[in-house]
Amino acid sequence: MRGLRKYLPILEWGKQYNRDTLTSDLVAACIVTIMLIPQSLAYALLAGLPAEAGLYASLLPLVAYGIFGTSRTLAVGPVAVVSLMTAAAIGSLGFSDLTDKLLAAACLALLSGGFLMILGVLRLGFLANFLSHPVIAGFITASGIIIALSQLKHIFGIKASGDNLIHLLHGLLSNIGEINVPTVIIGVAATTFLFWVRKGLQPLLLKLGMSKRYADLASKTGPVFAVVVTTLAAYLLDLGSQGVALVGDVPSQLPGFSIPNISMDFWLALAGPAALISIIGFVESVSVAQTLAAKRRQRIDPNQELIALGAANIAAGSTQGFPVTGGFSRSVVNFDAGAETPAAGMFTAVGIALATLLLTPLLAYLPKATLAATIIVAVLSLVDLSILGKTWRYSKADFIAVSATIIVTLTMGVELGVSAGVLLSIIIFLLKTSRPHMAIVGQVEGTEHYRNVERHQVITHPNILSVRIDESLYFANAHYLEDQIDSMAAERPSLRHVVLMCTAVNAIDMSALESLEALNRRLTDRGIKLHMSEVKGPVMDNLKHSSFLQHLSGNVYLSQHRAVSDLMEHDYCI
Structure with missing residues (x-):
């Protein structure tokens, strides 16, 4: 039973469920439902899909996550960055028919869900660590700029397309003369109002005593x-007849279960984008979940989160939705509203279902400019150009990775942007570790501490060279270590x-072991003994399984001070 609870967390929190918990979850669900309806519609617009796709993506995925998820307050559904990546992936297929786009979106969700499930079952959540925080920040910043620009066409009531900064600006400038004035009035008014609500409403309500x-x-x-x-303005003023783009008819029905019927070529074409969407969505989701869990001294299991998000995406793909993940803003609202268990998300799904059945006729007059304003206000809060200054001051390598990610994302699209960021992060990591920091150390007078001779006043001895290695030794830096020590000895x-x-050496792989053996032989030929100090237990265990210690010309010491003291005493006696 314990093993089953590991994969079905609902069995753990479900047995403790009571009336008070139910009340808290219901209140949170009502508040999140109110927030999620316009968000779902807006992100469907961003993904290039009809409005109902956003509602469908906010139904069964919430239930699936509630069963498998370990976060008590994470709210799953469509989010801005994943919606943008969905639009880019579908756009690359060249579909013009809306039905084909819906099938491709569902296919993308299924592939993403399957990929996440496999990672979770194989416990490969650590792969997300290859996306460094600066790269993620750069990618989200660039994506936020692209998303905001992509929505200006709805604010101005003009046509424009493209998935990067250059194409979007060209499209907007080329059609600037076709601006629809009523659309601009609605779009600008809604955007201004939403910006004020974000910054000014709370202080006003606090002053009023709330x-x-x-x-x-x-x-x-x-x-x-x-x-x-x-929506009322569009209905009463008949803005649709004045050129204002409206959402139009939204089906008042729940989605059925189906598997997209598209060719294998399209499945294969979507596999790469689905993998990127999975990783980006997982990183965003798990960071939100961990942040909120820490506030209540709870913990989440990242590998189980992979399974939960995989189940949520499979649920989205099989019910005419598109890829989903944990959203920051709605999760924070869910947390602040007092949600205590994932059941709050399930109740939210019920609320969205009722809205889909009962309220969708009212959405026909909703201006797309309003949804665009909602997206712009939401994503601009994600734009953080200060990351450039922070990385420039702290680490030039991280600055290069962030800058490249932002530039490639803006100029070549989101998929190439995140791929470039990951690739650069790995390259920079390999470059750093292939040339590990090595410091000649000496004794701090009156202590048993040994520090860098270039940073401290220390005692050294001409017949002893003490070198601190500040990196694990593996194939990429093995020869560098060998060459550096050989060069120091020659001087x-x-x-x-x-x-x-x-x-600081946590591991020594086979290549590094062979380099140490070669170094030992080379130094021995010169009449120099090689010693090691402060070797960690796991590393020492591995060395004992080889013949290196038997052929080592010197000794292995528990501490650096013991090594130097012993060698000084030995040389003095000789």
């Missing part, structure tokens, strides 16, 4: 108010001992 919690929650419902007002004619201080 508690901080409720003022914060009320400020999150701004998009709902904008949707209601602009010291009176040298009789080399001591490798291995405090």
